[in-house]
Amino acid sequence: MSKSILDNAIQLGKESTYGEPAAITRAYEAKSDTWQREQEALESTGFRGGAHTLRSDRRIQINMGATGDIEIDALTSGLGLLFDGFLGSTTEAVVADGVGTSVFESTSDASQTSYTVQKLITKNDGDQQAFTYHGSMVTEWNLTQDVGGLLVLKWSFDSEDEDKTTAPGIPTYPAEGVPYDWTQNCIEIDGEDFEAMSFNFTGNTGLKTDRRFLRCNELKRKPQRTSLPEYTGELTAEFPNTEQYDRFVSGAIFSIVAQWNGAKIEGATGDTDNTHQIKLTLPACQYDGSTPTGALEDMTTQALPFKVLHNGVDPSVKIEYRSADTGL
Secondary structure: OOOOHHHOEEEEEEOOOOOOOOOOOEEEOOOOOOOEEEEEEEEOOOOOOOOOOOOHHHEEEEEEEEEEEEEEEOEOOOOHHHHOOOOOEEEOOOOEOOEEEEEEEOOOOOOOOOEEEEEEEEOOOOOEEEEEEEEEEEEEEEEEEEOOOEOEEEEEEEEOEEEOOOOOOOOOOOOOOOEOEHHHEEEEEOOEEOOOOEEEEEEEOOEEOOOOOOOOOOOOOOOEEOOOOEEEEEEEEEOOOOHHHHHHHHOOOEEEEEEEEEEEOOOOOOOOOOEEEEEEEEEEEEEOOOOOEOOOOOOOEEEEEEEEOOOOOOOOOEEEEEEOOOOO
């Protein structure tokens, strides 16, 4: 049966061993295709009479793996598999009373989860081509919420290899997923409600992704953490008082909790904690600035960029994902 661009897909499976292709188990409604093979050309030049330009047999292409993103509107089901690749500790959901909560926490170790990612794109003759990326590990994660929009999540990956010979998987999407929107988002700063106009959070996993060696093999070894991960974000808000500015000036440490509360989970029997939810907890944050700015035709606003720190006790980053999912 002939395909169209409407049949394009991004899907993945969790690997048992880094770089060994896994069965494709889940597809996601990605907003774009950024997956690209990376190559490096090695060129040999020297004195040679009669040269027109670089000789065709003096240029070698080396496979350097691939990179890509999965950017989606966050849904009320199916996200646990992707969250598993971002932070060091994962507690899978055990469903009780129709509700399961998966918990993901930062640790001194990076997540060891690797994926096989496959994109299906339609050729102009109506056939479909699969490009498959083995050894895909999360290098960065981003969350964005604006007034008037949906919650957008993005995972950035480094991949060991790309091939076009692996057979296409059959896209299987999370069941009954509903997007989270801006009206479901609540933010607290040090336990007090905070009215923001936008919220952005980015985490870099601190992985070394170029572990190549002289071993008659161009493929890299599994990325490992070699630098401190860095978590940063920004809130934008109106300027009702100097409370946040004073935190900036004094260098105060404070907590940020951002949560998205969806509808009641179908089949949930408990009276509490029975709704779909994504909850991001950052126990120790510090502002990097700045001074509020006035305008001629708008409310006074303040940009509040912040850095996430470690208080020595709690995980620097904690994500709780409540849904009807069993496991990841």
